[in-house]
Amino acid sequence: MSDETNNDKPRETTAPTEAPVAPQQEPAPQGSDPAAELEALRAEHAAVKDRLLRALAEMENLRRRTEREVADAKTYGIASFARDAVALADNLRRALDSFPAEARAAMEPDVAALVEGVELTERDFLSRLARFGVKKIEAQGARFDPNQHEALYEIPDESQPAGTVAQVIEPGYSIGERVLRPAKVGVTRGGPKA
Numbered sequence: 001m002s003d004e005t006n007n008d009k010p011r012e013t014t015a016p017t018e019a020p021v022a023p024q025q026e027p028a029p030q031g032s033d034p035a036a037e038l039e040a041l042r043a044e045h046a047a048v049k050d051r052l053l054r055a056l057a058e059m060e061n062l063r064r065r066t067e068r069e070v071a072d073a074k075t076y077g078i079a080s081f082a083r084d085a086v087a088l089a090d091n092l093r094r095a096l097d098s099f100p101a102e103a104r105a106a107m108e109p110d111v112a113a114l115v116e117g118v119e120l121t122e123r124d125f126l127s128r129l130a131r132f133g134v135k136k137i138e139a140q141g142a143r144f145d146p147n148q149h150e151a152l153y154e155i156p157d158e159s160q161p162a163g164t165v166a167q168v169i170e171p172g173y174s175i176g177e178r179v180l181r182p183a184k185v186g187v188t189r190g191g192p193k194a
Contacts (some may be wrong), residue, residue: 028029075176082134085181087172089129091124092170130171137172139165148172150182157188164188167169 074150095118099107104115126136137148144151144163165185170182 078132079175079178079180082173082175083131084133085099085129086134086181089122089125090170092118092125096122132175133179134173134175137174137179137183138183139168139172141165142187144187148174148179148182149185149187151187152184153186154189155186156190158190160188162189 001181008162096115101117104112107115122132129135139149143161143167144165148173151164152169157164157166160166164187165183166188168183169186173180
């Protein structure tokens with residue numbers, strides 16, 4: 001009986017697993033020219049080589065541009081902060097200039113100590129700005145440069161060459177090679193040409 005019940009069930013068969021078939025190269029047509037095939041391969045090789053060289057050149061340009069942008073970001077990243085911070089240096093200088101030299105000699109010791117503290121604070125603040133590449137533009141007596149100076153007025157002065165900075169109204173500052181704020185100056189006119 002057990003043999004009969006087993007015979008009633010259909011048997012499942014599995015197909016034998018086939019190995020992957022490697023693609024076969026088609027035989028070259030009998031009428032093909034090996035020289036033409038060689039020329040086509042050379043042209044393809046030249047095109048691939050050209051694309052590779054262009055890609056390498058583009059990658060090198062991208063690397064250089066990225067390095068330059070990173071260097072600029074390190075140098076000029078604090079420019080907006082520094083532009084606001086130089087106003088503090090101006091205010092410290094204005095506070096010190098409000099005490100004439102004659103009045104400093106006759107000051108009480110407490111007031112003299114306060115003025116000295118403001119002077120020290122100004123020097124410390126300017127040195128900290130210098131550590132980050134922010135420097136004061138030395139304009140007094142220099143030749144007028146529209147890239148670094150902003151002329152507010154002209155001063156008639158025959159003793160100095162025309163276009164010389166005779167008076168600095170507000171100091172200018174630079175960061176790296178860029179002008180952060182131009183110096184506001186008075187320029188001579190009427191003197192000999194430089």
